[in-house]
Amino acid sequence: MAEFGVNKLRNVALLSHSGAGKTMIAEAMLFAxxxxxxxxxxxxxxxxxxxxxxxxxxxxxxxTSVVPVKSxxxxxxxxxxxxxxxxxxxxxSALRVADGVVEVVSAHSVVEVGTVQTWEMAKNAGLSRxxxxxxxxxxxxxxxxxxxxxxxxxxxxxxxxxxxxxxEASFSGVQDVLAANPPxxxxxxxxxxxxxxx
Numbered sequence: 108m109a110e111f112g113v114n115k116l117r118n119v120a121l122l123s124h125s126g127a128g129k130t131m132i133a134e135a136m137l138f139a140x141x142x143x144x145x146x147x148x149x150x151x152x153x154x155x156x157x158x159x160x161x162x163x164x165x166x167x168x169x170x171t172s173v174v175p176v177k178s179x180x181x182x183x184x185x186x187x188x189x190x191x192x193x194x195x196x197x198x199x200s201a202l203r204v205a206d207g208v209v210e211v212v213s214a215h216s217v218v219e220v221g222t223v224q225t226w227e228m229a230k231n232a233g234l235s236r237x238x239x240x241x242x243x244x245x246x247x248x249x250x251x252x253x254x255x256x257x258x259x260x261x262x263x264x265x266x267x268x269x270x271x272x273x274x275e276a277s278f279s280g281v282q283d284v285l286a287a288n289p290p291x292x293x294x295x296x297x298x299x300x301x302x303x304x305x
Contacts, residue, residue: 111182118184120201122229123211124221125167125190128241130154132211133174133185140178156187171197190221198225207235214240214248214274217256226261243271244278250296266303270296 121129134154138146147153152163156172168189176183186201188194202208208229212218229236238261240253250271257265269281272293282293284304289297 111177111180115181116184117181117206118186118204120186120188120198120205120208120229120234121211122188122198122201122208122222122225123190123213124219124225127190127211127213127216127219127222129187129190129211130156130168132209132239132241133172133176133187136176136183136185137174140176142176167191169194171201188225192221192224195224198228202228202232202234205229205232205234207237210236210238211241212238212253212257213245214243214250214253214271215245217253218260223260238265240267240271243274244276246275248274248278250274267300268304270300 121132123129130149131154133156134143134147137143137155143155145153147155149157149166152166156174157163157166157168158172159169162169168187169191170189172187174185174187176185186205188198188201210222210226210229212222226236238257240250242248243250254265254267268284270284270293271278271280272282272290273279282289282297284297284300
């Protein structure tokens with residue numbers, strides 16, 4: 108008998124332009140679920156999904172890796188796809204088996220061409236899409252600039268359901284737009300996002 112029934116198993120493709128942080132998101136999810144005892148990183152070549160010598164040397168994915176994350180009786184097979192256009196065939200393969208997509212955008216950048224391309228691929232495949240704004244703790248992280256870039260690229264239907272609290276060195280987490288009593292430093296941003304959502 109299978110450990111997880113079909114209704115508790117999902118394949119989710121992580122897509123983006125190269126360098127947005129897909130591999131580190133998969134790594135963080137494994138760590139948060141208690142499946143790893145340490146948080147690896149691409150710089151040191153210690154991540155679960157980038158294990159081939161060429162990936163470790165390049166500090167970038169060159170093939171899709173399946174990262175199974177188990178939590179609360181559910182299993183997510185994260186499909187950590189390469190961001191370089193040279194390996195786009197792996198993205199096509201991942202989309203054939205994906206139930207949904209998480210498109211990763213870096214907060215210290217704007218929506219890049221590879222992100223637009225993979226978004227269109229997922230849209231054409233009829234897949235549900237969610238955008239994850241990553242790297243809010245990095246220098247020059249600007250959530251508002253990134254959100255403007257996202258709505259310009261993908262439309263006004265892209266509305267934040269979580270907003271960051273702080274940025275760069277002062278980044279301390281995220282705030283659910285629908286939760287009561289947001290912290291003061293996120294109050295205006297929460298109110299604005301809530302109004303857009305409504």
